[in-house]
Amino acid sequence: MPNKRPITSEDLFKISNVGEAQISPCNGKFVFVKTTIDEDQEYRSHLHFQRFDETSSVQWTFGKVRDHSPCFSPDGKKLAFVSNRSGKSQIWVISTEGGEPQQVTQSKNGASNPVWAPCGTQLLFKTSLKLDQDESVFDQEEKKKEKKKSEPLVVNRLKYKSDGAGFHNETYQQLALINIETNEITELTSGRFSYEPSSWSPDGKSIALSANLTDDADYQIVSDLYLLNVETKELTLLTDHNGVYTNPTWSPDGKTIACFGNEREYLGATINQIYTIDIHTKKKKCITETWDVHITDAAISDMRSGHPNPGPIWSNDGKTLYFTGSENGNTSLYAIDENHEITPIFAEEGHVYGYTFDEDRKFAIIGLSDASNPGDLYKIVLGEKKKTRLTYINEAFLSEVHLSIPEPITAKASDGWEVHGWVMKPHGFEEGKKYPMILEIHGGPHAMYANSFFHELQLLAAQGYVVLYTNPRGSHGYGQKFVNACRGDYGGKDYEDLMAAVDFVLENFDYIDQDRLGVTGGSYGGFMTNWIVGHTNRFKAAVTQRSISNWTSFYGVSDIGYFFTKWEIGACFQEDPEKLWYHSPLRYVKNIETPLLILHGENDYRCPIEQAEQLYIALKHQKKDTMFVRFPESNHELSRSGPPHLRIERLNHIVNWFNEKL
Structure with a gap:
């Protein structure tokens, strides 16, 4: 519409997210979580109640806090949720008739994942405990103390860090119960394992959970299902250490567990299935095996x-x-x-x-x-x-901005495989005019671009660019064979799929200027951006984000490198370092002529910043056209959940680079 303005990077502050809806057992109303960015450029989440016969909600929680994970009691009279209003995230309970929320946990390391017991008097929750200090869930929150001197981190585990969570420091996720009426706490698990709570049995005697309790849990990437007897704390194994099973839920008669999972036939590229498990015979059945x-x-x-x-x-x-x-x-x-x-x-x-x-x-x-x-x-x-x-x-925001509605495309690769994607026209599009185009590449690689709102893509279209984004082989959404097809072949047919999509749109959309092409992507998309500019000069500008440049070092520095390189590249460092080096974009850095902007978070443990450092130095040492932007306080999730002001900086750097080079 001519009266609507183009979207901007700062519009990120105007967009609200809505989710985590829960329906009251009384059925007349529901609660949901609304997340916004406030005037301090900080995320705030609050609970909103709404009746089904109304079109507006009532905000129930307030303040400069993050409230989430709402959970109604069985009678609908109480609502449990997680809030950081007391400092660390803890479990709070509020009456659905109104009033002030009450804090019910005071765990030293915080609490999360509240799940009501069928009786309505107990809440299951999860908390992080540190073994070497013999911590207990009974410990109250620490009072403010004088700043301690730094201490060395002693590492004994293979998996000792995680992106977002940081260094594990010998902490494990344990489960506990709190009686809402008496405040009595019961510890359910302990030891050198972490547990993920899921659901209560209908009779309230058992809890279904997932965990990796194998003897060499550090080395086996599995997730088993267990039943925990609440009274005896005895664990019963339901699966057989051969796969990844999550989200167990009970049948109404309490005889069967349903869950998501897979047996890792294709390792990290295995599509999820639904399984049912008879809790008495332990017989497991895949009920979706014929559905690809x-x-x-x-x-x-x-x-x-x-x-x-x-x-x-x-x-x-x-x-x-x-x-x-x-x-x-x-x-x-x-x-x-x-x-x-x-x-x-x-x-x-x-x-x-x-x-x-x-x-x-x-x-x-x-x-x-x-x-x-x-x-x-x-x-x-x-x-x-x-x-x-x-x-x-987001009605007010959407009423004032112009959005580019994507047009689906299907290109054919050299071997006849179809590549699905979308093309977005630029803001102010005029027939007969030529526009520069940017190819966007998603991460994963086992993920999927979708018919979903994407602020970054809309921003590039608002800046006058045609935007092309596709799901090359390796992406989910097109069957098991397709998602598995990039393993061991990074930079092979997946690269050809992307180039086939570019060729298709250049042939079929005459408004694209083939001499002004850009490319960008993050994580695997960053790897592929690096790979592309090392193998072709058809792109005049590129932006690589949270990327992989060297699989040899990635093996040892990433929180998942020790298994991911084997799963995805087909080799580990000890067995075949040559294969890791062959698939490393850094190997081809002398071929890069495309101006390359490198964006990376300094706290990224998934694709650590040394990946960007190696690439930048190799380019700069050759006096190539490059720039390196480091984002403090930012992990691998910078573009989605990072500090809002840095998300804006990231978007502006991308736009400015393409505006300058294209």
Whole structure:
């Protein structure tokens, strides 16, 4: 529309995120979490209540805090949630009739993941405990003390750090219960293992959880399912150390567990399936094995990161399971019945990033985004092919900005494989005029660009660029063979897929200026950007973000390097360092003539900043056209959940580089 302005990087401050919806057992209302960036350029999250017969919500929590993970008590009279309002994140409870929230945990290292017991008097939660100090969940929060002198970090574990979490420092995630009426705390787990809570049995006697309790847990990338007897604390193994199983949920009769998982047949490129497990016989059955679709949400966006998944949801009669799946650039809501027949519940074009069901399983609330909306909540009545919009979170913002609506494309690679993607026209597009184009490459690589809102892509279109983004082989959404096809071949057919997409749009869209092409991407997309500029000069400018340049050093410095290089490149350092070096963009750095901007977070443990340092020095030493921007306080998630002011800086550097070079 001519009266709408182009989107800007600073519009990030105007966009709100809505999610984590939960329906009250009373069914007349629901709660959700709204996240904004305030005047201090800090993230704030608050709980909002809304009735189904109304189109506006009431904010229930306030302040310069982050409130999230809401969970209704079985009778709907209380709501538990996680908040950092007392400093560290702790569990709080508020009456749904109103009043002030009350803090119920005071764990020294914080608490998270509240799950109500069926009796409604106990809450299961997770907390981090440190072994070497013999900490207990009973310990109260530490009072402010004088600043301690720095101490050395003694490392004995293989996996001693994680992106976002930092150094583990001998801490483990343990489970505990708190009685809301008496404040009594019961420790359920301990020792040198971490546990992930999931769900209570209908009779309240057992908890389903996931953990890696193998003798060599540091070396085996597995996640098993266990049942924890609440009274005896005895653990019963349900799986067999052969895969990754998560999000276990109980059938209504308490006889069966459903979960997501896979047996790692293709290691990190294995698509998720749904399994059911008889808790008495331990017999495990894959009920989606004939459906070549990745179960759960594989779509990526810079508007949200790490949205919680409730797991497979059972119908009240125990004959149906509800879940999301990722296919052809969409994440949709599906059902599978007792005959293993799969039907779509909601499968319109878009990205279903969250879902929750009412107690009677008659309707659901989904979080839905598409190219024109960062996300809103919708009510889906089962059996009816329509959705009712419940929220209008970004209505004011969307009314003032112009958005470019992507046009889907399908290109053919040299071997005949199809490559799905999208093209966005620039703001102010005029027929007969030529425009520069930027190729965007997603990370993962086992992820999926989708029909979802992407601020960065909209920003580039607003700056006058055609934007091309695709799902080359290695991406989720197109079956097991497709997602596995890049393993051991990084820079091979995946590179050809991207070039085939570029060739296709240049041939079919005459408004693209083939002499003004740019390329950018992050993580695997950063690797591929590095690879591209080392193998062709067709791009006149490039921006590599949180990238990989040297697989040989990545093996030892990344929090996942010791297994990821073997899984994805097909070799580890000790066995075949030559193969790691062959697939390393740094090997081809002498060929790079494309002006290259290098962006990297200093606290990135996934793709550590030394990857960027090596690339920059190698280019600068040759007096190549390059610039290096280091972002403090930033990990691998900078573009999605990093400090807001640095996210803006990152976007501005990208735009300025392309504006200068193209």
